[in-house]
Amino acid sequence: MGDRAVVDRYPLELTVNGRRVRREVPGSRTLLELLRGDLRLTGTNLACDTGDCGACTVLVDGRPAIACLILALDVDGAEVTTIEGLAARWHARSARSARLDDRPPSLHPVQQGFLEEGGAQCGFCTAGMIMAAAGLLEATPEPTEAEIRAGLEGNLCRCTGYVKIIHAVQVAVNRMRGARGAEA
Amino acid sequence: MSGSPGPPEPRETAGGAGALVGTTASDRSPRFRVIGTRVAKLDAVEKVTGAVQYLPDLELPGMVWGKILRTRVPHARITRLDTTRAEALPGVLGVVTGRNVEQHPFGYAKDHLALKGDVVRCIRDEVAAVAAETEEIAEEACRLIDVEYEELPAVFDPEAALRPEAPRIHPQFPGNLVNFTYKFTAGDVDRAFREADAVVEGTYRLNYVTTACLGTMAAIAQWDPRGNLTMWSMTQIPFLYQHDLAEALGVSGDRIRVIQPPVGGNFGRGLDLYPIDIIAALLARHVGRPVKIVFDREEEFVASPTREPCVFTLRTAARADGTLLARDARVLIDNGAYVSWGSTTPYVMMTTLAGFYRCPNIRFDTAIVYTNNVYSGSMRGYGNLESTFAVEAQMDDLAERLGLDRLEIRRRNANRPGDVTPQGLRITSCGLLECFDAVARDIRRPVDRPLRPGWTRGIGYAGMFHVGGGARVYRSDGCGAIVKLDDFGKVTLITGASEIGQGSETVLAMIVAEELGIPFGRVEVVNNDTAIKPWDVGVHASRTTFIAGNAALLAARDVKRQLLVLAASQLEEPAEALDIEDGLVYVTAAPQRRLPYEKVVRAGHFREDGRILIGQAFYDPPTQMLDKDFRGNVSVTYGFAAQAALVEAEEATGKVEVLRVASAHDVGRALNPVGCEGQIEGGIHMGLGYCLTEELRLRDGRVLNPGFLDYKLLTAPDMPEILITLIETVDEAGPFGAKGLGEAGTIPISAAVANAVKDATGVRITELPMTPERVYRAIRVARTAEAAT
Numbered sequence: 001m002g003d004r005a006v007v008d009r010y011p012l013e014l015t016v017n018g019r020r021v022r023r024e025v026p027g028s029r030t031l032l033e034l035l036r037g038d039l040r041l042t043g044t045n046l047a048c049d050t051g052d053c054g055a056c057t058v059l060v061d062g063r064p065a066i067a068c069l070i071l072a073l074d075v076d077g078a079e080v081t082t083i084e085g086l087a088a089r090w091h092a093r094s095a096r097s098a099r100l101d102d103r104p105p106s107l108h109p110v111q112q113g114f115l116e117e118g119g120a121q122c123g124f125c126t127a128g129m130i131m132a133a134a135g136l137l138e139a140t141p142e143p144t145e146a147e148i149r150a151g152l153e154g155n156l157c158r159c160t161g162y163v164k165i166i167h168a169v170q171v172a173v174n175r176m177r178g179a180r181g182a183e184a
Numbered sequence: 185m186s187g188s189p190g191p192p193e194p195r196e197t198a199g200g201a202g203a204l205v206g207t208t209a210s211d212r213s214p215r216f217r218v219i220g221t222r223v224a225k226l227d228a229v230e231k232v233t234g235a236v237q238y239l240p241d242l243e244l245p246g247m248v249w250g251k252i253l254r255t256r257v258p259h260a261r262i263t264r265l266d267t268t269r270a271e272a273l274p275g276v277l278g279v280v281t282g283r284n285v286e287q288h289p290f291g292y293a294k295d296h297l298a299l300k301g302d303v304v305r306c307i308r309d310e311v312a313a314v315a316a317e318t319e320e321i322a323e324e325a326c327r328l329i330d331v332e333y334e335e336l337p338a339v340f341d342p343e344a345a346l347r348p349e350a351p352r353i354h355p356q357f358p359g360n361l362v363n364f365t366y367k368f369t370a371g372d373v374d375r376a377f378r379e380a381d382a383v384v385e386g387t388y389r390l391n392y393v394t395t396a397c398l399g400t401m402a403a404i405a406q407w408d409p410r411g412n413l414t415m416w417s418m419t420q421i422p423f424l425y426q427h428d429l430a431e432a433l434g435v436s437g438d439r440i441r442v443i444q445p446p447v448g449g450n451f452g453r454g455l456d457l458y459p460i461d462i463i464a465a466l467l468a469r470h471v472g473r474p475v476k477i478v479f480d481r482e483e484e485f486v487a488s489p490t491r492e493p494c495v496f497t498l499r500t501a502a503r504a505d506g507t508l509l510a511r512d513a514r515v516l517i518d519n520g521a522y523v524s525w526g527s528t529t530p531y532v533m534m535t536t537l538a539g540f541y542r543c544p545n546i547r548f549d550t551a552i553v554y555t556n557n558v559y560s561g562s563m564r565g566y567g568n569l570e571s572t573f574a575v576e577a578q579m580d581d582l583a584e585r586l587g588l589d590r591l592e593i594r595r596r597n598a599n600r601p602g603d604v605t606p607q608g609l610r611i612t613s614c615g616l617l618e619c620f621d622a623v624a625r626d627i628r629r630p631v632d633r634p635l636r637p638g639w640t641r642g643i644g645y646a647g648m649f650h651v652g653g654g655a656r657v658y659r660s661d662g663c664g665a666i667v668k669l670d671d672f673g674k675v676t677l678i679t680g681a682s683e684i685g686q687g688s689e690t691v692l693a694m695i696v697a698e699e700l701g702i703p704f705g706r707v708e709v710v711n712n713d714t715a716i717k718p719w720d721v722g723v724h725a726s727r728t729t730f731i732a733g734n735a736a737l738l739a740a741r742d743v744k745r746q747l748l749v750l751a752a753s754q755l756e757e758p759a760e761a762l763d764i765e766d767g768l769v770y771v772t773a774a775p776q777r778r779l780p781y782e783k784v785v786r787a788g789h790f791r792e793d794g795r796i797l798i799g800q801a802f803y804d805p806p807t808q809m810l811d812k813d814f815r816g817n818v819s820v821t822y823g824f825a826a827q828a829a830l831v832e833a834e835e836a837t838g839k840v841e842v843l844r845v846a847s848a849h850d851v852g853r854a855l856n857p858v859g860c861e862g863q864i865e866g867g868i869h870m871g872l873g874y875c876l877t878e879e880l881r882l883r884d885g886r887v888l889n890p891g892f893l894d895y896k897l898l899t900a901p902d903m904p905e906i907l908i909t910l911i912e913t914v915d916e917a918g919p920f921g922a923k924g925l926g927e928a929g930t931i932p933i934s935a936a937v938a939n940a941v942k943d944a945t946g947v948r949i950t951e952l953p954m955t956p957e958r959v960y961r962a963i964r965v966a967r968t969a970e971a972a973t
Contacts, residue, residue: 036241042238043234043235044234045398045448046240047481048891048892049480049481050892052891052893053398082234084234084235087233106233107232111232112232114232115224115228115229117858118222118225118858118861118862119232120225120228120231120232121225122397122398122448122449122450122684122685123227123230123446123448123685124238124397124448125398126231126232127234146901152899154899155900156897156899157398157869157900158395158397158451158869159685159866160862161868161869162865162903163865163906164862164865165900
């Protein structure tokens with residue numbers, strides 16, 4: 001439903017990309033609508049609106065979630081990270097290692113991997129793909145190739161055949177391992 | 185799409201890790217600094233950070249939402265169309281129908297209007313459209329439009345549509361035949377069949393599929409008070425689109441400006457003008473506000489172009505040694521309710537039928553039939569997947585019949601440099617044999633997985649050729665380019681060619697950097713605005729790297745000449761004595777005498793008698809359109825490829841799993857290997873989907889599976905290991921030797937898999953997709969027949 005006066009609105013408070021957000025939203029508003037519409041965070045793309053493609057994947061409390069299937073009110077109090085906030089989340093969580101690395105400071109290792117390996121063609125799935133991969137690596141820092149593929153099963157790509165996406169994640173795994181090694 | 189904050193410098197990377205390995209022929213000349221390096225896309229930073237703004241992300245002041253109401257029934261007369269209730273809904277700005285706006289027929293055959301006023305002919309048909317303050321209000325208003333239909337008899341099967349008693353879909357097209365004929369003959373086909381040692385035949389049923397781009401179709405239209413229209417569109421043919429849209433709206437083309445924001449995939453979807461763009465423009469004019477329309481996913485499956493389904497009947501004749509003698513083909517194409525590019529795919533089917541492998545005697549004919557199904561458009565590979573599927577199935581069948589090795593029969597008949605096909609296509613560079621050698625090697629690498637009980641393993645091969653040096657399907661096959669140098673040494677390439685995610689702007693920037701002798705990072709590309717960029721036919725036929733590449737190369741050469749003339753006075757040497765490398769203009773005989781190129785440019789701006797540095801070129805290749813007999817050399821050069829598939833099949837269930845694909849491509853020269861691999865890998869994904877899982881299922885004209893849950897794209901775990909070889913034949917007409925590649929990966933793979941399934945099971949699958957159900961049935965039928973004999 002839209003912004004019509006007859007619709008009941010409910011208070012919502014959550015953290016998006018490290019910033020507190022307070023809104024009154026209709027009960028039917030999805031997290032994706034909140035992000036793209038209310039907050040103008042258009043890096044997260046709408047591709048199916050039925051949870052079948054993964055393009056709108058974001059992190060909710062560090063875990064990948066499909067933003068078009070979640071009601072905004074269901075993430076009240078949660079910490080949401082979108083593609084726009086992923087690099088900052090990474091650097092906040094690994095402040096020391098970040099300084100030891102020679103990457104441009106603005107990217108998460110998965111983003112850097114996608115950049116270097118050609119993981120994005122049209123780019124429409126890319127944000128969701130990167131968020132799914134970043135979430136996978138938070139839970140499983142050393143995935144096998146099969147685990148990477150399984151971790152990205154819910155994310156459709158029409159351009160790449162997933163080959164360079166999988167490469168990109170493997171490159172990120174190596175770089176993050178390097179960063180952990182440097183930290184230890 | 186210019187303006188990447190910081191495109192990374194070209195860099196070499198290792199071929200990759202683990203099982204997914206890309207290999208590149210490493211014979212590239214060391215004189216190149218940029219060409220042949222693995223370069224990240226110019227827009228990669230925006231794409232990995234989410235900063236990229238796709239069309240649905242754009243907002244204009246005062247913009248409202250448009251929504252299209254489609255018919256409920258596939259074939260009917262509209263007896264009542266009342267928009268009163270919709271117009272009364274608060275937040276609605278206006279409703280357009282075929283009855284309250286001026287519009288003109290559009291499309292290749294001018295056989296429909298964007299808004300159907302009287303008769304609807306397929307389930308995607310547009311009946312009305314609403315502009316409203318929000319998308320939700322627009323949707324609600326659509327529900328409040330009262331439409332009554334008087335249903336008409338409908339026909340959904342092309343064979344049935346050809347029968348005399350079939351309902352007539354367009355009164356002006358008797359027999360439901362689209363009035364294009366694609367009839368080609370060469371040699372004496374009947375005699376060749378009489379004299380042949382072996383004849384094989386088959387009928388292949390090829391499926392409805394759709395581009396299924398992640399980004400759905402969308403458009404924004406805005407009129408200014410002087411009557412000028414700006415369209416933000418997903419078109420991949422901006423200048424032809426300008427022309428077609430002007431005609432549909434009844435305005436002159438100079439009133440229309442087309443801006444092309446980044447698109448979430450296209451793959452041929454943007455090759456025609458579709459109702460969404462016309463309706464956005466009509467709505468925007470009607471309500472006096474900018475209007476945005478974005479398809480939802482269901483709408484995308486129902487109302488975006490499809491690959492045409494067809495029934496391909498083929499006979500092939502050969503001598504005992506495997507030498508091909510003749511092919512005789514007839515193709516029945518389901519055009520759907522209106523004519524778009526789907527009806528022209530025989531143009532490409534024919535070139536493969538008459539030109540892939542040497543074959544002197546050819547007969548090719550088609551029937552392109554109107555039905556009440558959704559209508560067929562263009563999709564990557566464009567007729568060639570269909571033709572290659574039939575041709576390559578029969579290469580294997582002939583080998584089996586004649587007791588020949590499957591690779592040997594292909595080698596014996598392979599096209600070679602210097603060949604002229606029966607249609608007059610002139611084969612110049614041709615690495616087909618090398619492609620087969622490469623895939624024959626790679627597909628037989630060890631497999632580290634034991635065969636499961638009840639499963640069998642097989643290998644299949646297929647090759648292809650496709651236009652690789654443009655395709656003259658319009659009177660022009662040209663593209664313009666401008667290269668402009670600024671005060672700071674920034675080099676701007678303004679190209680007619682459109683970026684649709686395939687990486688064209690990156691490869692064009694590489695060409696300019698290489699030719700100018702400046703670092704890649706100094707080049708930016710402007711390519712998305714018809715008010716700025718020079719003319720181009722569009723993105724199709726794998727033509728952009730070759731055609732737009734040659735245009736960019738010539739424009740860079742032009743500006744380089746001017747730069748050296750300007751530098752001559754500063755370095756006090758004639759221009760002929762100078763060159764540029766790594767951004768330095770130097771005296772070739774005394775390289776220590778040099779100037780940074782930006783300093784030369786600046787001097788041109790600030791000195792008396794100054795000049796600006798702008799190079800330009802229009803490249804239109806030396807080719808011919810096919811004549812009325814379908815003869816002519818349509819492309820400067822042709823791309824070749826071979827693919828091999830390793831599959832496992834389970835007899836008890838009909839399941840087919842593809843373990844590995846080897847894919848070798850004669851690319852002329854790999855300008856950006858990472859881009860080449862990306863095109864091939866993505867092409868294999870799309871071709872494997874066509875082969876295994878994808879099918880737009882229609883019943884009585886209605887799409888039964890308009891969503892990703894039921895229309896199955898292959899996922900990451902579904903994809904096989906892919907082994908790529910890039911063969912560099914260095915084509916003399918290509919930019920730095922390159923040929924077109926964009927469609928090649930898609931084309932042979934379904935044929936290779938079908939041949940592998942035959943190898944594994946002994947059963948020829950003739951209908952796609954190869955669902956377990958279909959494969960199981962085919963195996964049962966074959967086993968029953970075997971038992972009976």
